[in-house]
Amino acid sequence: MLIFVADAHIRPGCREDSEKFIHWLNHAKLQASDVYILGDLFDYWFTGVHEEVRDVVEALASPGVHIIPGNRDFLMANAGDLGLHILGEEEIIAPPSSVRLLLAHGHTLTRDDYGFKLLHALGWPVLRLLDRHLNGEIKERFARFLVRSSAAVRAPRAAIDKDISRRRGVDTVICGHLHRGFMSSELIVLPAFFDTGKWLVWDGNGPKVMGGE
Helix, strand or coil: CEEEECCCCECCCCHHHHHHHHHHHHHHHHHCCEEEEECCCECCCCCCHHHHHHHHHHHHCCCCEEEECCCCCHHHHHCCCCCCCECCCEEEECCCCCCCEEEECCCCCCECCHHHHHHHHHHHHHHHHHHCCCCHHHHHHHHHHHHHHHHHHCCCCCECCCCHHHHHCCCEEEECCCCCCEECCCEEECCCHHHHCEEEEEECCEEEEEECC
């Protein structure tokens, strides 16, 4: 069994967010051979913020847990010394069913999202460099600014084409990012865990959305 979850948006320093996710993750690890976290696990991330979410990081440091960074926590790619298995922005896996799955957060798959695409192409390399050199207080203020402005950068009606799997050469794409669920044989968009409590299970019977508050 594989389990997928997206958009937990844990707020660093928020005990309730951390405890809710850790409880879910510990249960998921007992059920599944692999757990895939498809981006925006944290509401924001920068090098050093792990001290505020150390209990979450410890729960994530498991061989069966795999993390794809999202547009809010893309700087997790800099966190190579925390014992986490961090993947790229898009990863292809082939479960025992021989179906080829492309996993992503979703920000690399949207169409017409021109403001964000410009930030992704030009701004992210600069932010990765600054993350290694700025002090924590400045990074904290900047992270909160980016969170507040994210709605302006990412179009609220951003969409992913339903034939994206064919164009990516896989059977099914699984992602999050849009904060609204969608399921077909070619594209599965997960609802946001932080406000729905939902996740996806893929076993011998295929994919199924689970949970809910």
